Amino acid sequence: MLVPLYPHTPVQFIKGVGQARANVLQAAALNTLRDLLYFFPFRYEDRRHPTRIADIGRNIDQSVLLRGRVVSAASKTSPVKRMKIFEAMFDDGTGTVMLVWFNQPYLADQIKRGDHLAIYGQPRLSSHGRVQIESPDWEKIDEDDESEGKIVPIYSKIGNIPPKALHRIIANALESLDTLDDTMPPDVRERLGVIGLPESIRRIHQPEELTADFLRYRSPEHLRVILEEFFTFQLVMRVRRAADEVKKKSRAITIDDDLRAEVKRILPFKLTGAQKRVLKEIADDLRSDRPMYRLLQGDVGSGKTIVALIAAIIMIRNGHQVALLAPTEILVEQHYQRIRQLVDHSLVVAKATGSMTAGERRTLLAGLRDGYIQLVIGTHALLEEKVVFKSLGLAIVDEQHRFGVEQRQRLFAKGDLPDILVMTATPIPRSLALAIFGDLELSVIDELPPGRQRIKTAVRSAPEIERVYKFMDEEIDSGAQIYVVYPLIEESEKLNLKPLSEGFETIRRRFPNRRVAMMHGRLSTAEKEETMAKFKRGEIDILVATTVIEVGIDVPNASIMLIVEADRFGLSQLHQLRGRVGRGARKSYCVLIRNPRAAEDSIERLNIFEASRDGFEVADRDLHLRGPGEFLGTRQSGLPRFRFGNILRDFDLMEQARDAAIEIVDKQGAARAEGIAREMLGVAVEATRD
Ligand code: ADP
Numbered sequence: 001m002l003v004p005l006y007p008h009t010p011v012q013f014i015k016g017v018g019q020a021r022a023n024v025l026q027a028a029a030l031n032t033l034r035d036l037l038y039f040f041p042f043r044y045e046d047r048r049h050p051t052r053i054a055d056i057g058r059n060i061d062q063s064v065l066l067r068g069r070v071v072s073a074a075s076k077t078s079p080v081k082r083m084k085i086f087e088a089m090f091d092d093g094t095g096t097v098m099l100v101w102f103n104q105p106y107l108a109d110q111i112k113r114g115d116h117l118a119i120y121g122q123p124r125l126s127s128h129g130r131v132q133i134e135s136p137d138w139e140k141i142d143e144d145d146e147s148e149g150k151i152v153p154i155y156s157k158i159g160n161i162p163p164k165a166l167h168r169i170i171a172n173a174l175e176s177l178d179t180l181d182d183t184m185p186p187d188v189r190e191r192l193g194v195i196g197l198p199e200s201i202r203r204i205h206q207p208e209e210l211t212a213d214f215l216r217y218r219s220p221e222h223l224r225v226i227l228e229e230f231f232t233f234q235l236v237m238r239v240r241r242a243a244d245e246v247k248k249k250s251r252a253i254t255i256d257d258d259l260r261a262e263v264k265r266i267l268p269f270k271l272t273g274a275q276k277r278v279l280k281e282i283a284d285d286l287r288s289d290r291p292m293y294r295l296l297q298g299d300v301g302s303g304k305t306i307v308a309l310i311a312a313i314i315m316i317r318n319g320h321q322v323a324l325l326a327p328t329e330i331l332v333e334q335h336y337q338r339i340r341q342l343v344d345h346s347l348v349v350a351k352a353t354g355s356m357t358a359g360e361r362r363t364l365l366a367g368l369r370d371g372y373i374q375l376v377i378g379t380h381a382l383l384e385e386k387v388v389f390k391s392l393g394l395a396i397v398d399e400q401h402r403f404g405v406e407q408r409q410r411l412f413a414k415g416d417l418p419d420i421l422v423m424t425a426t427p428i429p430r431s432l433a434l435a436i437f438g439d440l441e442l443s444v445i446d447e448l449p450p451g452r453q454r455i456k457t458a459v460r461s462a463p464e465i466e467r468v469y470k471f472m473d474e475e476i477d478s479g480a481q482i483y484v485v486y487p488l489i490e491e492s493e494k495l496n497l498k499p500l501s502e503g504f505e506t507i508r509r510r511f512p513n514r515r516v517a518m519m520h521g522r523l524s525t526a527e528k529e530e531t532m533a534k535f536k537r538g539e540i541d542i543l544v545a546t547t548v549i550e551v552g553i554d555v556p557n558a559s560i561m562l563i564v565e566a567d568r569f570g571l572s573q574l575h576q577l578r579g580r581v582g583r584g585a586r587k588s589y590c591v592l593i594r595n596p597r598a599a600e601d602s603i604e605r606l607n608i609f610e611a612s613r614d615g616f617e618v619a620d621r622d623l624h625l626r627g628p629g630e631f632l633g634t635r636q637s638g639l640p641r642f643r644f645g646n647i648l649r650d651f652d653l654m655e656q657a658r659d660a661a662i663e664i665v666d667k668q669g670a671a672r673a674e675g676i677a678r679e680m681l682g683v684a685v686e687a688t689r690d
């Protein structure tokens, strides 16, 4: 008896799949009928229109499909390079052409006279003026092959399943397409102007035409599947968030005149227009009865900290605590110092780092638990289970790109629906921000504080470094301080400090009369703090460092950033480093030293960097050059892999998907939206009921 098939039916019930093949498919994560439906071809062969060999002269250097028979085949050895050559004379009734393979002698056992083949390749003129096709793709075809004369989908290989069998299995699966519900509500579909899902899936497996749009994944059927992916992704994020959103915050936040006056008193400068705007967005969120989830983007130096601090003061004066999470101890220290300067002793501020003594830790934990500490600034140490707040009202995550989603959630769990503000100085292009942070509102500080001058950026080749050193000497004479950065991957387990310490020695020898210090992530906290404090006080002329200084460090007197082996850094990272200078009144420089043998494309990258100053522009370029995965680094686990969707190219679709997801949650409620999301994710609804 036939088992009725549903999207969640295990693959072994599909015709053509026995237990053995089911195992092979499952090993490739193809578990259900739905998985097979979404296992799309990676290319197509149009077997409808083979080229006639008689016409091949017009197709030199273009890929052609030929169908015909092998009329003779022979192996030989080329006299010149002693290369093994296998040649087959190929005839399609209109003419003959020579097929040539190099160093594949085993082909003599596979391709025989009389074989009927389909051939893909580019005809070329050999040095003797003969038309031949070198190393073509080939496939034996049966005269009665059902794919003959069709557009044939080509699937990636799955274990040992022969391609034809896999093709058959998927075709069988497609017969049950009717059972696949189109979960995107009809009105949404209509508004987005897309066709139905089952029909789209069928057309991608079995296209009737290979139009240009189709091959670029821009056909209506591709757009439908892209939207499906994006929509599911957005819906899941929204549902996750909606579960919190329906809950209302129990705290009421008010901003009265006293509070306004206090903020005015604290502010050492006038806020920029952009800072005011985002501050208002944040203040509105704090006062709303729904928890805030906001991403604050702003280029390096755009002044995010002060905005976060004002938000913190609002929360604290309303009787709740605030946590500020930062990626490094240096940054914690810097935030701590700066905030202490601004707020004096009117706030109880504490630090939380991994290097606290047992006693400090006890005091901290007690102070947070009984609410005495109003603002805590810390590293990952804040996320420990032991850290309990009396009433955490606002959690701020600085330099979000150094943290993952789980860490954000761990902090969130420490309060009763705390408001969340995440800040990033890696300006993520809007498209990507929507994709990864679709559950966050976006605020952007798109204006630098007044008086910032443009940092002069120059790329120099390593042999020119002496001229750069001379320039450094002159600048130090006039009172400047300098960073010299060596590439080192701080995250790596076996950290190789050799290049850095060698670099340090080089600089020391070259600048014998200057005060030179070294800093890297493996120094103790005390040593790092000591060095940083000395640098800030102007007691160090040249700080030789790794990228530990990449984020957030603020020393206004530092005016040269020298980056050694700059071709080994990502553009966004270079931009972060460049942002360490130009923070004061001094004219500032960023000098990139590149390897004289650097690859063409990395030279190109550095030149792009030299020419662009805006972080968004840099990030956008970087993203396009390296792709989202590399760009975000391994820590960003939140980004799914989409089949056809490309968040750069298709960001308009991502926006539509996001709006549609928001609408569904709003109109139909979180519970219904969750049901839809679950169906879309392919989790059998029945299965979740057990
Ligand atoms: P980032 O956004 O990179 O975290 P910061 O918050 O560290 O930037 O600010 C960079 C520098 O600019 C700090 O020294 C800060 O005091 C200063 N700053 C911030 N906002 C203003 C402003 N509106 N006017 C003048 N200086 C400002």
Ligand code: MG
Residues within 6 Å of the ligand: 304, 305, 398, 425, 552
């Ligand atoms: Mg900062």
